[in-house]
Amino acid sequence: MSDDHWEQDEPRPETTASLRLARGPLVAPVLCRVVSMVLARANCPMDRLDDALLLCDALSAHAPEQAGDGSVAFALSTHERCLELRVAELPREAGARLVRDSVVPGVGNVLQRVADELRIEPAVDGEHEELVLELRF
Amino acid sequence: MSTDMQLALPARAENIAIVRHAFGAIGETYALDAQTLSDIRLAVTEACTNVVVHAYPDGREGPMEVIASLLGDELTVIVRDEGHGVGPRPDSPGLGLGLPLIASLAESVQLGRDAEDRTEVRMTFLLSNGHHRPGDALDEPTWAELPDRPTRLSDPPTSL
Numbered sequence: 152m153s154d155d156h157w158e159q160d161e162p163r164p165e166t167t168a169s170l171r172l173a174r175g176p177l178v179a180p181v182l183c184r185v186v187s188m189v190l191a192r193a194n195c196p197m198d199r200l201d202d203a204l205l206l207c208d209a210l211s212a213h214a215p216e217q218a219g220d221g222s223v224a225f226a227l228s229t230h231e232r233c234l235e236l237r238v239a240e241l242p243r244e245a246g247a248r249l250v251r252d253s254v255v256p257g258v259g260n261v262l263q264r265v266a267d268e269l270r271i272e273p274a275v276d277g278e279h280e281e282l283v284l285e286l287r288f
Numbered sequence: 289m290s291t292d293m294q295l296a297l298p299a300r301a302e303n304i305a306i307v308r309h310a311f312g313a314i315g316e317t318y319a320l321d322a323q324t325l326s327d328i329r330l331a332v333t334e335a336c337t338n339v340v341v342h343a344y345p346d347g348r349e350g351p352m353e354v355i356a357s358l359l360g361d362e363l364t365v366i367v368r369d370e371g372h373g374v375g376p377r378p379d380s381p382g383l384g385l386g387l388p389l390i391a392s393l394a395e396s397v398q399l400g401r402d403a404e405d406r407t408e409v410r411m412t413f414l415l416s417n418g419h420h421r422p423g424d425a426l427d428e429p430t431w432a433e434l435p436d437r438p439t440r441l442s443d444p445p446t447s448l
Contacts, residue, residue: 168306171294180313181293188306222291 166192167228169239174221178218179206179211182225185237190288193229202265203234205254206284209261213252214238217245219279226281233267239274246271289357289364299344299369300353304336307354312357314363320415328363328413331393334386335367335409341373343407353406361416362395368408 166189172178175184186207190200214223224239250269253262262269268285295310297303308329315325336352344350355366391397394411402408 166303167298168303169294169296171291173290173292175292176317177292177314180317181310184309184313185306188309192302264421 154183158205165228165230168226170225170227171222172225172244174215174218174223178215178223183207186227186234189227189229190234193232193234193288195229195288197233199286203236203286205261205265206286208234209253209255210236213249214241217241217247217249217252217278219245232288234286234288237287238283238284240279241274241282243278243280249282283288289359291355292358294353295354295355296351296353299336299339299350299371301340302338303352303365304333304340307336307352308333310354311356318358320417324413327393328365331390331411331413332365332367334390335365335411338386338409339367339369339371343369345372356413361414363413363415365407365411365413367411368402368406370406372407 168189170182170185170186172181183204186203187200190203191229195203210225218224219240219242225238226235226257227240228235238246241249250260250262254260258264262284265286266284267287268283270283272283273279274281293310293314295307297306303312311325311329311332315328320328332354336354339352343352350369350371353366353368355368357364357366387397387399390409390411393413395414396412398410400408400410
């Protein structure tokens with residue numbers, strides 16, 4: 152099927168992206184833009200796109216301070232109406248700290264409230280861990 | 289050189305829009321003037337298009353990596369692939385304007401291969417308004433040696 156003929160409710164092909172950003176002012180704007188574009192291509196509805204940006208804002212605010220070196224790594228993929236967003240290369244225990252830090256007074260834990268699934272997985276290298284968030288739409 | 293942004297995506301046409309948006313975010317963050325940002329995005333788009341069209345022939349899919357590094361008033365952008373690279377191609381579907389366009393938009397352009405033998409286009413842009421003159425004839429780009437695929441701006445347009 153050509154790119155011009157996707158039905159509105161038909162999911163687009165899977166997209167995968169890896170993104171590494173230096174700690175600093177670029178983390179939030181670039182992460183939000185990239186996630187927005189990936190979800191737009193996946194025909195994500197607006198309300199869930201908005202939710203995804205809440206996740207991005209929370210991660211942008213707290214992931215850099217948990218990252219092991221001077222940068223924070225993300226991996227994104229969409230499949231079957233689901234966004235999987237990974238905060239990669241975190242030092243051990245940093246995933247749990249990142250979740251704990253994402254509490255907004257009066258709102259609660261943004262990551263836990265917005266994501267459909269949240270888990271911490273060991274990285275392939277055995278030294279790091281990854282915080283995995285899934286957002287279904 | 290420290291990396292401010294490193295974005296890797298499958299080399300597919302639709303993913304070029306994601307790269308453009310990422311540079312839009314960089315432009316907003318650093319309050320780049322509209323013309324400078326437009327030049328950067330256009331040059332990066334052309335480099336990414338070269339990857340999509342030329343790097344992986346025969347329909348196979350491969351990665352496209354874009355790296356941005358800011359140092360002072362200079363932005364360096366590297367567009368990298370693990371495929372065929374940029375070179376004369378008699379069956380090229382394009383007009384061959386991509387690299388000349390990049391060369392006119394950027395302060396300098398280098399083609400080459402990195403230590404892992406990946407093809408890369410390295411562009412630098414001056415971000416200060418006092419230095420950047422959009423549309424001006426800029427210094428002749430420097431070309432790294434591509435031993436088996438010499439590519440020059442003077443090649444016929446159909447070769448790219």
